[in-house]
Amino acid sequence: MLNSVIVVDDEAPIREAVEQWLTLSGFTVQVFSRAEACLAQLPDAFPGVILSDVRMPGMDGLQLLAELQAKDRDLPVILLTGHGDVPMAVDAMRDGAYDFLEKPFTPERLLGSLRRALEKRALVLDNRTLHEQADHRSRLDATLLGMSLTMQTLRRQVLDLSPLPVNVLIRGETGSGKEMVARCLHDFGSRADKPFVAVNCAAIPEPLFEAELFGHESGAFTGAQGKRVGKLEFAHGGTVFLDEIESMPLAQQVKLLRVIQERRIERLGSNQSIEIDVRIIAATKPDLLDEARAGRFREDLAYRLNIAELRLPPLRDRREDIPMLFSHFSRQAAQRLARSAPVLSGAQLSHLLSHDWPGNVRELANAAERQILGLDNPAAEALPGGQSLVAQQEAFEAHCIRSALQRHRGDIKAVMNELQVPRRTLNEKMQRHGLVREDFLAEGNSPR
Incomplete structure (x- = not known):
């Protein structure tokens, strides 16, 4: 009250x-x-x-x-x-x-x-x-695409964590969407109107790392002309995303640990301590504790970063999302390139589903763009992976039902007629694949 x-x-x-x-x-x-x-x-x-x-x-x-x-x-x-x-x-x-x-x-x-x-x-x-939460869920559904249970869980976790003032560690393979998840954690939290600063730790040469992160005063080192605000200071009030954190030099890990503990920084060449307020979201492919045991990462920093952990599934572990994602990327590429997006045949879809996608979502988006450009044919280029026949059939079935629901805007009777399945069977399959009729309703439609 x-x-x-x-x-x-x-x-x-x-x-x-x-x-x-x-x-x-x-x-x-x-x-x-x-x-x-x-x-x-x-x-x-x-x-x-x-x-x-x-x-x-x-x-x-x-x-x-x-x-x-x-x-x-x-x-x-x-x-x-x-x-x-x-x-x-x-x-x-x-x-x-x-x-x-x-x-x-x-x-x-x-x-x-x-x-x-x-x-x-x-x-x-x-x-x-309640309205704000519903709006966030809707926007997040349109950003982190996928109907698989793993993606539904991930979206719930992002909504739960986004308003909390805790550091988050994101685990996932290359191309699985770690930066997009970090961006969602920022955009759906209380820091959304403040800076989101992304730093790729693997892309910064070690001699320049400290100056990039903490900034420097004029003359702090050879070539330091004028004062420069570092990434951490620039992100004050907002979020710093440290991608490939496992690549951070050990000497800088110590200084980052101090920043997390004390919430203060010092620019290179300065004795003045500057208070900062930043949320740190880090991303890594390997397990940081494994890296710590191998002597490549500080264990105390790993624990400081991993207050909460989000694990992103590789695309091969959520193959039922491939048709939706490929269609999304195809439409985006077609709009950008002023071309039409072709409809996939059954054979093309089967090959997409059987490919292992080692580059994950990034590779899938690239394949969609190449298809729009006429450079690739998914049926010819996609390589068979190790998925079982049952898994491929399940993914194809989910795609067929989803496509029919989209075409008929949630009209269950029309979907039953097209797919030639009874109502009870369709309901069971929709439930198994996480398909909800209301997600496909056209505005103004009434339930049937």
């Missing part, structure tokens, strides 16, 4: 009396003598109620109401009025005020109005959270 109240009144005796009543009744109270000060310090999505006098010097209560309505139309505002201001207060309620109390008012009348307003505020904020 919310219990925050802001009181705005230019009369000190009233402020003090109301503050005392509310504090003794269990509310968290903040008081202001001027409306301007309240507006300046009001946080976004304030989880409480504003209690304001109408007549005040400078900005009065009605002007404050208008400003608050512009910021958040659902924020409850209760006005305190004198006897002559009642008609004005009634008009204010038509304009969005939650309630008004005529002076003098009893503590019971005040507490009753506040509790009702707080209940309403709690419902509004809960509803906003």
